[in-house]
Amino acid sequence: xxxxxxxxxxxxxxxxxxxxxxxxxxxxxxxxxxxxxxxxxxxxxxxxxxxxxxxxxxxxxxxxxxxxxxxxxxxxxxxxxxxxxxxxxxxxxxxxxxxxxxxxxxxxxxxxxxxxxxxxxxxxxxxxxxxxxxxxxxxxxxxxxxxxxxxxxxxxxxxxxxxxxxxxxxxxxxxxxxxxxxxxxxxxxxxxxxxxxxxxxxxxxxxxxxxxxxxxxxxxxxxxxxxxxxxxxxxxxxxxxxxxxxxxxxxxxxxxxxxxxxxxxxxxxxxxxxxxxxxxxx
Amino acid sequence: xxxxxxxxxxxxxxxxxxxxxxxxxxxxxxxxxxxxxxxxxxxxxxxxxxxxxxxxxxxxxxxxxxxxxxxxxxxxxxxxxxxxxxxxxxxxxxxxxxxxxxxxxxxxxxxxxxxxxxxxxxxxxxxxxxxxxxxxxxxxxxxxxxxxxxxxxxxxxxxxxxxxxxxxxxxxxxxxxxxxxxxxxxxxxxxxxxxxxxxxxxxxxxxxxxxxxxxxxxxxxxxxxxxxxxxx
Numbered sequence: 366x367x368x369x370x371x372x373x374x375x376x377x378x379x380x381x382x383x384x385x386x387x388x389x390x391x392x393x394x395x396x397x398x399x400x401x402x403x404x405x406x407x408x409x410x411x412x413x414x415x416x417x418x419x420x421x422x423x424x425x426x427x428x429x430x431x432x433x434x435x436x437x438x439x440x441x442x443x444x445x446x447x448x449x450x451x452x453x454x455x456x457x458x459x460x461x462x463x464x465x466x467x468x469x470x471x472x473x474x475x476x477x478x479x480x481x482x483x484x485x486x487x488x489x490x491x492x493x494x495x496x497x498x499x500x501x502x503x504x505x506x507x508x509x510x511x512x513x514x515x516x517x518x519x520x521x522x523x524x525x526x527x528x529x530x531x532x533x534x535x536x537x538x539x540x541x542x543x544x545x546x547x548x549x550x551x552x553x554x555x556x557x558x559x560x561x562x563x564x565x566x567x568x569x570x571x572x573x574x575x576x577x578x579x580x581x582x583x584x585x586x587x588x589x590x591x592x593x594x595x596x597x598x599x600x601x602x603x604x605x606x607x608x609x610x611x612x613x614x615x616x617x618x619x620x621x622x623x624x625x626x627x628x629x630x631x632x633x634x635x636x637x638x639x640x641x642x643x644x645x646x647x
Numbered sequence: 648x649x650x651x652x653x654x655x656x657x658x659x660x661x662x663x664x665x666x667x668x669x670x671x672x673x674x675x676x677x678x679x680x681x682x683x684x685x686x687x688x689x690x691x692x693x694x695x696x697x698x699x700x701x702x703x704x705x706x707x708x709x710x711x712x713x714x715x716x717x718x719x720x721x722x723x724x725x726x727x728x729x730x731x732x733x734x735x736x737x738x739x740x741x742x743x744x745x746x747x748x749x750x751x752x753x754x755x756x757x758x759x760x761x762x763x764x765x766x767x768x769x770x771x772x773x774x775x776x777x778x779x780x781x782x783x784x785x786x787x788x789x790x791x792x793x794x795x796x797x798x799x800x801x802x803x804x805x806x807x808x809x810x811x812x813x814x815x816x817x818x819x820x821x822x823x824x825x826x827x828x829x830x831x832x833x834x835x836x837x838x839x840x841x842x843x844x845x846x847x848x849x850x851x852x853x854x855x856x857x858x859x860x861x862x863x864x865x866x867x868x869x870x871x872x873x874x875x876x877x878x879x
Contacts, residue, residue: 433742433823433825433829435824435825436824448730450730450742550841552841555841573842576845
């Protein structure tokens with residue numbers, strides 16, 4: 366009934382160890398040799414809106430470079446890039462982006478496209494702000510009436526924009542009505558819909574979001590709701606592992622005529638989600 | 648719910664290419680992590696089961712407690728380890744399936760080790776004397792006891808599989824949920840939920856549960872067949 370340690374056991378163990386090691390390192394190493402790729406740290410709004418799914422195949426078909434997008438909040442995406450874990454960062458907080466470059470983490474920041482933020486809220490509109498254009502006044506009213514507000518609370522570009530509006534409104538949002546979720550854009554819209562709260566969203570995510578329930582746009586069109594996206598090559602001087610050539614090729618394509626046209630092409634339900642505005646545009 | 652079933656059926660019936668890719672990656676990551684955890688955990692657990700040394704009690708308690716290691720913390724630790732600024736950054740493993748396998752094997756290892764230790768400890772209490780009388784030392788008894796306890800050990804291995812296949816917190820941090828590269832069933836479910844595609848998300852969840860059911864059924868069937876052929 367008992368068997369002792371046999372050569373067969375040892376062989377099986379050795380084979381299993383070998384396989385496990387290969388599984389851990391093999392495929393990624395093989396891929397790197399086969400096909401050039403870059404890692405882009407970007408935002409949940411661009412991913413959830415479906416823009417990348419539309420853009421990337423065109424770029425890859427043209428250059429043979431695969432683009433791997435890690436979708437995070439703008440704050441986390443910039444941190445990922447600072448640590449050298451991405452080659453390109455594509456986010457929407459101009460101030461933080463310029464700082465990133467000034468600190469030497471990035472080579473150069475370029476405008477790519479814009480859309481705008483909208484304020485979504487329940488149809489019942491407990492704060493009575495529907496149809497307004499002034500985002501700061503609307504948010505002041507929400508705070509004044511303690512109407513439920515769902516905040517991203519994740520240091521993303523949208524979260525930072527929201528915090529700017531509260532500051533301009535002279536409100537320190539606090540209390541039962543103000544709910545910091547620490548979640549991505551889509552997750553926050555899900556939650557806001559479930560608890561009939563107001564929330565700030567980028568229009569791209571809003572248009573492609575399918576679980577709106579009672580939510581609708583209550584405030585839009587304020588120039589302050591402008592939402593600019595920028596792209597930066599991570600500084601290869603800081604992190605030698607950065608694939609500067611391939612990363613720059615992606616940036617050059619994004620701001621080229623073709624890339625800009627591809628961005629303008631992307632529509633959900635007939636509506637354009639992002640508007641190209643790169644400086645070179647040629 | 649009805650929508651979710653419809654979405655799941657449509658995905659399966661269409662043999663959706665992306666879905667197949669995601670399912671295969673999920674299986675590859677989870678099974679590799681399981682194998683890695685077994686290669687380390689089975690002998691380690693067996694040794695813990697039969698070898699007595701000072702401080703063994705605290706070690707056993709620690710490994711038992713690690714069965715509840717939060718996936719998101721495991722993910723964060725592996726992230727810091729593999730980040731370009733981290734100690735293993737030069738490997739370039741962050742945001743690859745390799746990183747996900749590493750994170751999941753860390754999560755499963757305590758489960759496999761802990762259950763193996765219990766099984767082997769019980770067997771050793773029962774047969775230890777007999778084995779020693781046959782001239783087998785403790786170390787040489789390890790493979791024997793593992794082989795003898797294989798039917799019970801399968802449960803531990805399946806528990807490890809369950810933990811890994813259901814896990815999202817660690818793989819989304821170290822894998823990055825990159826489409827076509829590190830997107831697994833669970834991270835795809837998280838993404839579809841965030842897009843508000845609740846029916847599709849739940850449909851993917853149903854498929855994941857079907858997969859788990861199929862693998863557990865296969866393990867059960869294999870165990871029964873092995874017992875029958877052994878005349879047990």
